[in-house]
Amino acid sequence: QSAGGEAVNENKFLNTDSSTGSAETTVKPLPFKDPNFIHSGIGGAAAGKKNRTWKNLKQILASERALPWQLNDPSYFNIDAPPSFKPAKKYSDISGLPANYTDPQSKLRFSTIEEFAYIRMLPSDVVTGYLALRKATSIVS
Amino acid sequence: QGCVDHPIVLTEAVCNPLYSRQMMSELLFECYQVPKVSYGVDSLYSFYHNRKQNWPCSGLVISSGYQCTHILPVLDGRLDAKNCKRINLGGCQAAVYLQRLLQLKYPGHFAAITLSRMEEILHEHSYVAEDYIEELQKWRCPEYYENNVHKMQLPFSNKLLGSTLTSEEKQEKKQQQLRRLQELNARRREEKLQLDQERLDRLLYVQELLEDGQMDQFHKALVELNMDSAEELQSYINKLSVSVEQTKQKILQSEVNIEVDVVDSKPETPDLDPLGSEQSLEDVESINEFEPLFAEEQPEAEKPVAAVQPVFNLAEYHQLFLGTERIRAPEIVFQPSLIGEDQAGIAETMQYVLERYSKEQQDVLVQNVFLTGGNMMYPGLKGRVQKELLEMRPFQSSFQVHLASNPVLDAWYGARDWAVEYMNREEGWITRKDYEEKGGEYLKEHCASNVYVPIRLPKQAPRSAESSASSKGQASGTGTPSEQA
Numbered sequence: 001q002s003a004g005g006e007a008v009n010e011n012k013f014l015n016t017d018s019s020t021g022s023a024e025t026t027v028k029p030l031p032f033k034d035p036n037f038i039h040s041g042i043g044g045a046a047a048g049k050k051n052r053t054w055k056n057l058k059q060i061l062a063s064e065r066a067l068p069w070q071l072n073d074p075s076y077f078n079i080d081a082p083p084s085f086k087p088a089k090k091y092s093d094i095s096g097l098p099a100n101y102t103d104p105q106s107k108l109r110f111s112t113i114e115e116f117a118y119i120r121m122l123p124s125d126v127v128t129g130y131l132a133l134r135k136a137t138s139i140v141s
Numbered sequence: 142q143g144c145v146d147h148p149i150v151l152t153e154a155v156c157n158p159l160y161s162r163q164m165m166s167e168l169l170f171e172c173y174q175v176p177k178v179s180y181g182v183d184s185l186y187s188f189y190h191n192r193k194q195n196w197p198c199s200g201l202v203i204s205s206g207y208q209c210t211h212i213l214p215v216l217d218g219r220l221d222a223k224n225c226k227r228i229n230l231g232g233c234q235a236a237v238y239l240q241r242l243l244q245l246k247y248p249g250h251f252a253a254i255t256l257s258r259m260e261e262i263l264h265e266h267s268y269v270a271e272d273y274i275e276e277l278q279k280w281r282c283p284e285y286y287e288n289n290v291h292k293m294q295l296p297f298s299n300k301l302l303g304s305t306l307t308s309e310e311k312q313e314k315k316q317q318q319l320r321r322l323q324e325l326n327a328r329r330r331e332e333k334l335q336l337d338q339e340r341l342d343r344l345l346y347v348q349e350l351l352e353d354g355q356m357d358q359f360h361k362a363l364v365e366l367n368m369d370s371a372e373e374l375q376s377y378i379n380k381l382s383v384s385v386e387q388t389k390q391k392i393l394q395s396e397v398n399i400e401v402d403v404v405d406s407k408p409e410t411p412d413l414d415p416l417g418s419e420q421s422l423e424d425v426e427s428i429n430e431f432e433p434l435f436a437e438e439q440p441e442a443e444k445p446v447a448a449v450q451p452v453f454n455l456a457e458y459h460q461l462f463l464g465t466e467r468i469r470a471p472e473i474v475f476q477p478s479l480i481g482e483d484q485a486g487i488a489e490t491m492q493y494v495l496e497r498y499s500k501e502q503q504d505v506l507v508q509n510v511f512l513t514g515g516n517m518m519y520p521g522l523k524g525r526v527q528k529e530l531l532e533m534r535p536f537q538s539s540f541q542v543h544l545a546s547n548p549v550l551d552a553w554y555g556a557r558d559w560a561v562e563y564m565n566r567e568e569g570w571i572t573r574k575d576y577e578e579k580g581g582e583y584l585k586e587h588c589a590s591n592v593y594v595p596i597r598l599p600k601q602a603p604r605s606a607e608s609s610a611s612s613k614g615q616a617s618g619t620g621t622p623s624e625q626a
Contacts, residue, residue: 055160064158073594074222076156081212081226082493084485088478089274094246096465097277129245133238135481 093130094118107131107138144174148570150560152183152552155211155225156591163581170576177570179560184211185220185589186555187513187545193558197588200509201494203487203526205516207232210474210487212494214506222592224497226490230474230482232516236260238480239267239470243461250461253295262463263470266291269521270468271528273475280465293461327395334388341381348374471519475529488529495533507534513545513552559589 055063061077069075092099092111099109103119106127110116119127131137149169153162162180169175184204192198197218204211210228214221236259243254270276279285344366350359351371368374473479475486485493495503512526523544530540545551563569569587576583584593 060158060160063160067159069594072223074156074225074592075594076154076158079156079211079222079225079227081228081484081490083483084478084489086489089476091277091469091479095280096469097281098274123248126245126248129241133241133245133480 093134107136146176148177148179148560148564149175150179150181150556152186152556153180153591155182155184155213155227156222159582159594162584166571166576166581166583170573170581175573177572178576179563179570179587180584180591181556181559181587181589182213182220182591183552183556184213184513185215186553186559187548187551188215188511188555189589190551190555190558191511191513191543191545192509198509199505200511201491201506202511202513203491203517204512204514205231205474205487206514207516210514210516212487212490214494214498216502216506218588219586220590220592224494226494228474228477228484228487228490230477230480230484232260232263234480235470235473235516236263238473239263239466242466242469247461250295250459253298254461258293262293262467264518266293266463267467267471267519269471269475269519269525271521271524273468273472276468277465286464289464291463291467293463294456295459295461297459323395327392330388330392330395334385334392337381337385337388341378341385344374344378344381348378471522474516475525487526488533491529492533504538507538507540510540510542511545512542513548515549517544517548555589559587563587 064075065077090099090109091097092115093108094110094115095112097111099111101111101116102109103116106119106122108119108127108130110119128137151165151169153165157180165180166178169178183206184202187204188200188202189196192200199214199216199218202211202213202215204213208229208231210231212226212228214224236256239262240254240256240259243259244251247254280289347359347362347366348371350362351374363369363371363374366374368377469479473482475488477484477486484490495506498506507530510526510530512523523542527540527542530542534540547554559569569585569590571583571585575585580597582597584591586593
């Protein structure tokens with residue numbers, strides 16, 4: 001009977017098996033593994049110490065891009081959704097209501113007078129937090 | 142036994158990178174000695190499970206998981222991989238957004254607002270508004286708010302306003318500080334006493350010189366001391382002796398005072414000599430900083446550190462009020478600009494995908510819109526998708542939206558159905574022989590799989606010479622399905 005395929009999400013890191021492959025150093029014999037298996041990830045270009053050179057997603061995608069794709073082939077980076085064409089609607093940072101106004105001092109958006117009073121009383125780290133949530137922090141400061 | 146005996150059906154990402162598949166195949170075949178393996182896409186398995194009666198069928202599969210959301214057009218049972226789109230937002234991002242919102246709103250409870258609590262809120266208390274702007278207007282008026290706000294009670298913690306010590310610990314600390322301060326003062330006084338004593342002795346000696354009549358030495362000494370006359374010398378001597386006496390008295394007094402009950406005594410402020418030693422400046426500063434600490438701790442000790450204080454509702458302090466957050470967090474897949482992502486939301490991406498097809502194909506796809514994935518389980522989401530479709534489809538055209546019967550587990554059920562059906566067939570399985578011949582990134586297409594692009598990856602050999610560089614093999618035999626005319 002087939003084993004179940006669970007939704008293993010391979011999007012991020014490739015550490016699919018947390019147990020190490022080198023059987024020489026395991027304490028107890030793992031029942032399913034072939035005892036002589038050494039993963040090809042071990043012994044990469046960097047000598048010796050960092051045996052397990054897993055690549056993270058950026059590295060994988062970078063090396064994938066270098067392969068000879070045809071123009072129409074689907075690949076992991078091809079299928080990213082395009083940026084939006086419609087202008088973004090503005091919502092208040094505090095309450096989420098549609099915001100018509102922006103505080104010039106802190107650049108937070110608000111929709112009512114009470115929110116404005118609340119914004120003016122906020123400590124600066126909360127202000128930066130709200131802006132960072134919207135990815136609107138200024139690069140310079 | 143050192144191997145796994147049975148075949149394995151495994152899901153992978155849509156358009157899984159070849160490197161990932163190679164790693165996975167290597168692990169399965171070489172480490173675990175699996176006989177045969179099949180890879181598929183989870184949302185397509187779910188689609189298969191729900192539509193088995195009239196397979197092969199076409200439709201638009203929208204699957205929203207923990208990390209990302211995919212829009213996959215399926216034509217005649219095969220995934221049209223060219224036109225898939227992926228939005229990098231899912232349940233995880235919604236939870237993080239909600240967490241940050243609440244942490245900013247309630248900075249006092251920073252540590253208590255954890256991701257697992259956020260997920261609980263998302264699963265149980267959030268919903269998707271059918272018309273976002275309209276819902277928000279409803280939330281504006283106070284009665285609606287009062288009726289629909291959800292209050293989450295956090296577990297009670299004794300940390301009020303940042304003070305983490307109990308009253309005994311505070312007393313202990315105060316006593317320790319008092320003792321330290323007194324020791325410091327005593328030491329300083331002794332040092333000063335010593336210095337003054339020495340100086341006094343020197344001046345007395347100079348005075349003796351005068352009395353003995355050794356005028357030259359006397360005058361020289363005066364010049365050294367930077368003084369002009371014998372009278373000045375005398376006055377200095379007097380002042381010094383007076384201060385020496387005072388210091389001695391104070392030392393005696395403070396030794397007595399240490400025995401007294403520490404809580405009631407105020408800290409001793411040393412009376413610094415105006416002529417005093419060079420260290421006086423630093424002493425003043427450090428004592429000054431002890432003083433305000435004492436001043437503020439004393440009144441606090443007097444106030445009862447009771448749990449109930451009249452103006453402050455403790456129960457409410459530990460409550461989180463969820464108003465519009467209930468609809469804001471799930472809204473990010475529809476409007477990624479809420480968190481600053483510049484990708485398009487589900488509705489716009491659907492429109493984009495549909496526009497890449499001819500009109501007839503669009504109609505076919507839209508008749509069978511299928512929602513699956515754990516992030517699709519918000520109440521009201523199906524209605525929202527229907528409304529969006531209504532907005533973007535031509536006037537009076539029909540469409541149908543279905544939700545998976547069990548969005549979270551349908552992928553597994555679908556994989557099980559597929560495996561049961563194809564168990565003994567050849568197609569769709571990658572056997573060990575295939576793996577060895579064609580490399581780890583080989584994929585056999587089947588009704589629920591990715592599309593295979595035949596590019597050979599160089600096999601990573603451990604420390605030996607690399608095998609041949611990547612080369613393009615022949616066109617894939619199973620062929621990609623035709624796209625728009």
